[in-house]
Amino acid sequence: MPKLKTHKGAARRMQYSGSGKLMRTRQMKSHLRRNKSKRTAGELDEMFVVAKCDLPRLRRLLPYAK
Numbered sequence: 001m002p003k004l005k006t007h008k009g010a011a012r013r014m015q016y017s018g019s020g021k022l023m024r025t026r027q028m029k030s031h032l033r034r035n036k037s038k039r040t041a042g043e044l045d046e047m048f049v050v051a052k053c054d055l056p057r058l059r060r061l062l063p064y065a066k
Contacts, residue, residue, distance in 0.1 A: 006061070007061035014065070017047075021049050024047065024062055029059075
């Protein structure tokens, strides 16, 4: 069986939490950030749990992640 390739774009955006949940970053973090309110900009820094329906697809992109 050949080795599977990790999707590098997904690997940079996702990571597993300590409890094993797949976490994702938010969009709109880098561009025109000065125009956003402090509260909005702060909320963009959080990571969120990936939706249950997206997990099978993302696990294929990250075969060796945790």
